[in-house]
Amino acid sequence: MLxxxxxxxxxxxxxxxxxxxxxxxxxxxxxxxxxxxxxELTDAGLMGMTIPPRFGGPGASYLDVVLAVExxxxxxxxxxRIVVEANMGGxxxxxxxxxxxxxxxxxxxxxxxxxxxxxITEPNAGSAATEIxxxxxxxxxxxxxxxxKHWITGGGVSKLYLIFARVLxxxxxxxxxxxxxxxxxxxxxxxxxxxxxxxxERTMGLCGMPxxxxxxADLEVDARFALITPSGIKHGFADLMTAYNSQRVGxxxxxxxxxxxxxxxxxxxxxxxYQFGRPLQEFQGLQWMFADMDTAVHASRxxxxxAAGTLGSAGFPDMMMAARAKAFASEQxxxxxxxxxxxxxxxxxxxxxPIERMYRDVRMFTIGGGTAQVLKTQVAGxxxxxxxxxxxxxxxKLAAS
Numbered sequence: 001m002l003x004x005x006x007x008x009x010x011x012x013x014x015x016x017x018x019x020x021x022x023x024x025x026x027x028x029x030x031x032x033x034x035x036x037x038x039x040e041l042t043d044a045g046l047m048g049m050t051i052p053p054r055f056g057g058p059g060a061s062y063l064d065v066v067l068a069v070e071x072x073x074x075x076x077x078x079x080x081r082i083v084v085e086a087n088m089g090g091x092x093x094x095x096x097x098x099x100x101x102x103x104x105x106x107x108x109x110x111x112x113x114x115x116x117x118x119x120i121t122e123p124n125a126g127s128a129a130t131e132i133x134x135x136x137x138x139x140x141x142x143x144x145x146x147x148x149k150h151w152i153t154g155g156g157v158s159k160l161y162l163i164f165a166r167v168l169x170x171x172x173x174x175x176x177x178x179x180x181x182x183x184x185x186x187x188x189x190x191x192x193x194x195x196x197x198x199x200x201e202r203t204m205g206l207c208g209m210p211x212x213x214x215x216x217a218d219l220e221v222d223a224r225f226a227l228i229t230p231s232g233i234k235h236g237f238a239d240l241m242t243a244y245n246s247q248r249v250g251x252x253x254x255x256x257x258x259x260x261x262x263x264x265x266x267x268x269x270x271x272x273x274y275q276f277g278r279p280l281q282e283f284q285g286l287q288w289m290f291a292d293m294d295t296a297v298h299a300s301r302x303x304x305x306x307a308a309g310t311l312g313s314a315g316f317p318d319m320m321m322a323a324r325a326k327a328f329a330s331e332q333x334x335x336x337x338x339x340x341x342x343x344x345x346x347x348x349x350x351x352x353x354p355i356e357r358m359y360r361d362v363r364m365f366t367i368g369g370g371t372a373q374v375l376k377t378q379v380a381g382x383x384x385x386x387x388x389x390x391x392x393x394x395x396x397k398l399a400a401s
Contacts, residue, residue, distance in 0.1 A: 009060060012044050013068035013083075021075035021354070027208035028078075028357050033157045034208055037079045042113035047086040051095060055107040062088065062246055062308040062317060066253045070301070073257025074264065077361040078208045080254045082115045085154070089247025090116040090162040093179065093240050096314050097229040102181060105225075109160050109183075117158035118247075119149045119214060126151075127374045129164075130237065134216065136165035136180060136226075137172070143226060145180060145194075145219040153368070155212030156197045159185045163216070164240070167226075167233050177237040179227040182219070194219035205360030242314060245322040248369050249307045252326035255333035255365035256300040258358050262340035263293050265355055269344055286343060293336045300329035320382050327375040330365035337362045 007015075020037055027034045041047050049065055051057025065087045073080035085091075094106050094116075110116065125131040134147025145165050149155075161182040167175040183190055194217045201211040229239035270281040270290065280286055303325040312318035341348035341355045348355040366372040381387070 008067070009046065009049060009064045010067040010071055013046065013071035016040055016044060016046075017071050017075040020072060020079050024076040024078070024354065025351075025357065027076070028205075029207075031202075031207045033210065034076070034078055034082070037076065038082060038113050038115075041079065041083060041086075042111075046083055047113050047115075048091070048107065048111040050087045050092065051107050051111060055095070055103050056111055057107060060087075062249060063305060066249065066304055066308045069250060069253045070257040070260060073254045074261030077254055077258050077358070078206055080257055081153075081206065081209060081251075084247065084250030084254060085115045085118075086110050086113075088250040089244055090118040090160075092246045092316065093162065093243035094181070094227065096243055096316070097227055097236075097239060098181075099224070101224060102227065105183075106160060106181065114159045115154050115157070116160040116162060117152055117154040118244075119152050119155075119161055119163040121151045122148060123150050127371055129241070130177065132164060132166060132177065134163070134165040135168055136178075136221070137168040138170050138223070140170075141223050143167075143180065143221045143223060145216045145221060147216055149214040149216075151201065151211050151368075152214050153209060153211055155214055156200070156210050159183060159190075161214075162227070164237070176233040176235070178229070178233050179236075179240055180221045181225040181227060182221060192219060203364075205357070205362070205364055207360075239314070242312070242316050242319065244369075245312065245317045245319050248322045248326040248375070249304055249317050251365055251369040252300070252307075252322075252329035253304050255330040255362055256297060256304060258362045259293075259300070259333035259336035260297050262337040262355060262358050262362075263290075263297055265353070265358075266290060266293065266340040266343045269347075280343070289339055289343070293339050296332040296336050300325070300332050304329055320379060323370070323375040323378045326370065327366075327372045327379070330362075331372055333362050333365060 046068055048057045049060035052059045069080050069083050072083055091110055095103060120129050122132050136143040136145045145163060161184060163180045163182055164177055165180060166177050169175055182192060184192060184195055196215045198213040198215050203211055229236040231239050270286060271279055273280045307317045307321035307325040310318040310321050337359050341359050344353055344355055347353055350356060
C-alpha cells in the first residue's frame with residue numbers, strides 16, 4: 001500500500017500510472033474488467049475518496065479527484081473512469097441525500113473497491129432522461145420495480161446499483177422519479193429475484209468496461225432504500241441530476257487526461273522520428289499543430305479545475321460550469337488525440353502504439369454522461385434565460401409531469 005500520509009492523491013495516482021499503462025492494452029484486447037487495477041486503486045485509497053470521514057472515507061474534494069483522475073487517464077482510461085464513478089455522480093448523490101442507514105450501507109462497498117452503477121438510460125430514454133418508463137410501485141413497506149435499463153456502465157461487475165424509476169403509489173398514481181439502491185453480488189449469494197443482467201454491448205472503446213442491459217421484473221426493494229431527496233419525490237429527480245454535475249466534471253477529466261497522455265506520446269514521437277534527414281519536431285507545421293494540442297489540453301484543464309472547485313446546490317459543482325467544461329474538454333480531447341494519431345502517421349493507426357486505443361476510448365466522452373449537444377443546450381438555456389428540459393427547473397417539471 002502506498003504511503004498516503006506523505007503524498008497527495010495526485011502523486012499516488014502518478015505512481016500507479018506506469019503499471020496501468022503496461023496493462024491497458026490487455027484489458028482492451030481481452031475486453032475484461034481491470035480487477036488488478038481496482039485492487040491497487042483500493043489499496044491506495046483512491047476508491048471512495050469523497051466519502052466523509054464519519055462514514056469511513058477521507059472526505060477528499062472533487063478537485064483532489066480530478067487531479068488524480070488526469071494522471072490515471074493518461075495511462076488507462078478504463079481505470080480513470082472507474083475512479084470517477086467511485087467518487088462522483090451516484091455516490092455523491094447518496095452521500096448528499098441518503099439516510100444514515102443508506103450511507104452506512106453504501107460507503108463500505110465503495111471503499112472496498114466497488115464502482116456504483118447508475119441506472120438511468122433506457123431503450124427509449126437516453127438524453128431525455130425524464131422519459132424513463134421503469135416504474136416502482138409502492139406496496140406497503142416496499143416497492144416493486146419493473147422495466148428495462150440499457151447501456152448501464154459496469155452492470156454485472158458492480159455491486160451497488162442506483163436505479164431511477166417512476167414512482168407509483170398504491171393506487172397507481174404517478175408521483176415522480178427518484179432513485180432506489182439495490183445490492184447485487186451473486187458471487188457472494190446476493191442475487192435479488194427479478195434482477196437480470198441480459199446482454200453486453202460490443203463497444204468501440206473502453207472495451208474492458210461492460211455496458212449492459214438490465215431487466216427488472218417485480219424487483220422488490222425495501223422502502224428504506226428509496227433515495228428521497230429533501231425536495232421529495234416530486235422534485236427529487238432534479239436534485240439527483242444536480243449531483244450528476246460532479247460526474248460530468250469527472251468524465252470531462254478522463255477525456256482531458258487521455259488527450260494529455262496522447263500529447264506526451266506525440267512529443268516523444270516528434271523527437272525520435274526522422275524524415276528528410278531531421279526530426280519531425282523541427283517541422284514548423286507540426287510545431288504549430290503540437291502547440292494547438294497543448295493549448296487545448298491546458299484550457300480544458302483550467303475549465304475542469306474551475307468547475308470542480310465550485311460549490312453549487314448541495315455542495316455539487318455548478319451545473320453551468322460542469323456542462324461547459326465537459327462539453328469543451330470532450331470535444332477538444334477528440335481533436336487532440338486525432339492530431340496525435342496524425343503525427344504518428346501509419347504507426348499511430350496500428351495497434352502497436354497506444355494512440356490507436358486512446359483514439360477509440362476518447363470518442364465516447366462527447367456521448368456518455370450528457371452529449372455535447374445537450375450540455376450546450378443547457379449552457380445556452382441558462383445564459384439566455386430559456387427554460388429548456390436540461391435545466392434544473394426543466395428536470396423538475398418534466399419528472400413530475
